[in-house]
Amino acid sequence: MTGDHATRVVVHPSATAVAEATAARLLLTIVDTLSVQDRVxxxxxxxxVGIETLAAVSRSPLAAAIDWTSVHAWWGDERFVPAGDPDRNEGQAQAALLGALPMPEENIHRMGASTEFPxxxxxxxxxxxxxxxxxxPDWDVLMLGMGPDGHVASLFPGHPGYAERGAEAIAVHDSPKPPPTRVSLTLESIRRAKRVWIVAAGAAKADVVARSLHGDLKLPAAAVRGTVETLWLVDAEAVAKV
Structure with missing residues (x-):
């Protein structure tokens, strides 16, 4: 285990259940946080699973209870491809959730596209x-998917970006997963978050979930943690080898 507090593992029966439960958890966390501070x-x-979670948020009646003008959306990583490319996380998030919310455009902090930056x-x-x-900001909730190689955001095992320090965001080249060029938050930036939630589902993730939970720091997924809470939100298949 890593971190100053216990890492907790919450197991759901299926990937769909992970998405639905994580959506409910996110909405309740936003409501609770806005009761004690002015923005989230x-x-x-x-x-x-990440995009399924956002779609579940958009379907929830609880979404109507939130003042979305007080919520800011950020990304852990993005593919450095042209604006409008279907590979971009922000476009998928816009379609699944953000386009349906009364969230001001200035509250949506998209990472730049290759059509905007050289x-x-x-x-x-x-x-x-x-x-x-x-x-x-000390991110109130920072959600991460995890690849079957143990990468989170665009921080890959053995890749130079994983070890980079002293910056909030970095360029990633020669990504082991296409597309090869990306932008990512650094491990330092991620670890400033109050709550880090790693969302994973499926048997293909079982090996790296087990290695991460046993503290194998070769895997970026093992190194991320929140200052208040670190949660693994997983399905039964993903924890089969823990």
């Missing part, structure tokens, strides 16, 4: 500037 900063994730480095620098302008 949420870092969204892509991936199958390089991923410049897109990462711009995102770091945006984070600084917003007061470098």
């Amino acid at each position: 900063d949420v870092v969204l994730t892509g991936g199958t 390089s991923a480095e410049e897109a990462a620098f711009s995102y770091a500037e945006d984070i600084a302008v917003q007061g470098a």
